[in-house]
Amino acid sequence: MISCLSNYWLDNNAANCIPCGINCQQCSSTTKCSVCRAGYYLLSNFSCGLCANYCKTCVDSISCLNCVNSSLYYNSSNSQCQSSTISNCYIPLNSTACQQCDSTSYLTSTNQCVLIANSSLIVNCQQHAFYSNGTLYCRNCSTGYYNSSGFCSFGCSIMCNSCFGPHYGLCYGCVANSFFSNFHCVPTFNINSGSAFQLLYTAFNNPSFFVNGSMLLPTGCIP
Numbered sequence: 001m002i003s004c005l006s007n008y009w010l011d012n013n014a015a016n017c018i019p020c021g022i023n024c025q026q027c028s029s030t031t032k033c034s035v036c037r038a039g040y041y042l043l044s045n046f047s048c049g050l051c052a053n054y055c056k057t058c059v060d061s062i063s064c065l066n067c068v069n070s071s072l073y074y075n076s077s078n079s080q081c082q083s084s085t086i087s088n089c090y091i092p093l094n095s096t097a098c099q100q101c102d103s104t105s106y107l108t109s110t111n112q113c114v115l116i117a118n119s120s121l122i123v124n125c126q127q128h129a130f131y132s133n134g135t136l137y138c139r140n141c142s143t144g145y146y147n148s149s150g151f152c153s154f155g156c157s158i159m160c161n162s163c164f165g166p167h168y169g170l171c172y173g174c175v176a177n178s179f180f181s182n183f184h185c186v187p188t189f190n191i192n193s194g195s196a197f198q199l200l201y202t203a204f205n206n207p208s209f210f211v212n213g214s215m216l217l218p219t220g221c222i223p
Helices: none
Strands: 008-010 017-019 024-029 032-036 040-042 048-050 055-058 064-067 072-075 080-083 089-092 098-101 105-107 113-115 125-130 136-141 145-148 151-155 160-164 170-174 178-181 184-190 196-198 215-217 220-222
Touching: 008 024, 032 040, 064 072, 098 105, 098 113, 098 125, 105 125, 136 145, 136 151, 145 160, 170 178
Parallel strands: 064 080, 170 184
Antiparallel strands: 008 017, 024 032, 040 048, 055 064, 072 080, 089 098, 105 113, 125 136, 145 151, 160 170, 178 184, 184 196, 196 215, 215 220
């Protein structure tokens, strides 16, 4: 059976895949859309109308299904995406409560954000909190930093976008142009012959150190 990729339709002769309209994701002809792209909604004439700029998806030009980013919250009573009135709120829960504060504040038990003195802020911390004994600590470090006992003191290995472990080289996720393998990130490059090879960086952010001073190829290691 012949079929086309998403946002293309198969003509009557089953010979060509023709693009849908510019804002359409799935269609049965150039002028008959069945599913619109994100940020658009389906009209009765099978074309796509533009959502309000604060909607990620919508049912009409003003009624959202979800919001374009986490700085807005979805108000189900009017199908609108709205900003929180709470200062220093990064991800709002509703108009009067916060789910996550920005990096300059901490979240209270009543979902409010309290500003932290600049002198007390933990460097490279994205989300602050307090232990039960009243000591400030970091719950989540900024991308590229390792959380060690509530502080973000060390940068991750050069290929990690987030990491853990005593040597801050075990990765939760990898940067672009690398792949994840056993909590390590291996960069992938191409050489003139077109063959792929990988270079293993150490956890010390020094790309000159490879495995035993060698390059790791698909067939083994070479000096």
